[in-house]
Amino acid sequence: MEWNALDLSLSLAFWTCVILLPLAVLIGRALAWNHFRGKAFVEALVAVPLVLPPTVLGYYLILSFGGNSTIGRVYEAVTGHGLVFTFDGLLLASIIFNLPFAVQPMQRAFEGVPMNIREAAWCSGMSNWITFWRIELPLAWTGMLSALVLTFAHTLGECGVVLMKGGNIPEQTRTLSIAIYDRVQMFDYSSAGIMSALLLSLSVIAITFVYLVGYRRRRDHA
């Protein structure tokens, strides 16, 4: 068992959730209630990581955030280190490839909040901000939980993008899934088995939890 790799994976998953969830709430809410030209295209962009090969995504991320890109150069000038083969770069990639896992459950959850409930809040004198905090968010909490769990579990398991963008640097970018890959290459099936079992368990628990939350949402709205 590579504890450093587990620690790095958990750390990556944690920070991805912390940064991505507020973004997902905003994007999911906007997509749920606004109709605008090009909405289908925006939804498609959010969903792309679901179907794109991780290597393709990784390639474009290197291109966009590498040392030769504007973003990469600006980031390096500000922080003193680049975005490729670093934890920061890995986090940025993680946020992007987790977009659909965080945004889509939020969008579905906000779509499930009836319009007239929001209107009733406005007619009761609640501002848009108070309506958001006291009415919309509590009614969309199941979506937030789903987004949180899915994002966390998916970050733990992602391999291709991490390998492309972060490489395999111990204690910096070597996550649990990369460590499993490495161990198998080295015919160390015993260590790979333990780590795989851990990831499998976490994934099963996470997905079961998401389904349970889904049942509860359907029951609440029945």
Added chain:
Amino acid sequence: MPELDVGLKVRVQQEKPVPINSEIHCAPGELIALIGPSGGGKTTLLRMIAGLANPAEGQISCSGETWLDIEQGKSLSPQQRRIGYVFQDYALFPHMSAIHNIEAALLHLPKANRRNKSSDLIEMVNLGGLENRLPAQLSGGQRQRIALARALARDPKVLLMDEPFSAVDQVTRRKLQYELVQLRQRINLPIIFVTHDLNDAMLLADRIYAISHGVTLQNGPPLELICYPDNVAVARLMDLKNIFAGQVIGHDEDNEVTRIKWLDYELEARLQTKYNPGVTVNWVIPPSYIVLHRRHRPSYGERENPVHGVVGELTVMGENTVISMWMNGQQDQRLSLTVSSHVAERNFLTVEAEISVSLLQQGVHLMPLQNREKPV
């Protein structure tokens, strides 16, 4: 009649998405019902008053305060308008208890005062003891009462209700109607409610606005719309079935009578001199102005516009029996009347029985001929 210089004044117009062209005045303490076919713009009008939708043109003011003036570019938000709105399916906040639903509309008060006021409102709508129940644990009638209490919590300047009785059973409906009548005596607000149920409007409203395709066809006290509809469309909205075409023969102003020809009959109608002799008109008679002649026992009242026919259809509906009377035996000229079932029995009314009725002169009302309307 309450004064109209205060209260709610609405004048709105738009072509899309729902055509609207209406003016509504509602005085404090007055209860107005908007009736009309589904999709006719009634709810849209209510939403415009609440600030949930904006018309292309128009003004809305309440108690002297301008809420909307499109020309001036002024449109207050729903939060700024101080309206109480009871939504069709009540739109209670499902994650909040009954009392918290009401307190949610009291955020403008200091926290300490909210509980007192919400408790008073719970008592007012007779739901003491159910404060902590979630909406899902309340019956339809109880939800409606919570929605009403929440709507009144902000001390609104106008109370708007969208089909407030549509989601409850008949017994609860009567109870809620009774409570609304009582509530009216305690609050001095303009109240507007949308309904597709004519009985609700007849029972509760001071005035009815008959709305079709967003246009107010006529407004007035319920009996006025029933007895004197301006045109065939209003008559149909008021569920009047006996609408026919006839020709004006002349007017007898001394006796306040207008004579019209209908089939082989010369009928006496209420004096309406605006229709010249020779003109073809539509005429209508409310059911309460049709009197069945007792069979085999003629009486004096039968001299008033007597007409004859056969019973074409006879449907017993509990205490009442609905009769479709085929005039002169012709199926395409039907007079519909309702009598008590025991009257139908005593008169041995059966299908194909010959009957006579009087069309009381004061109930015969003339309307402009609706060209596209096929005379019934």
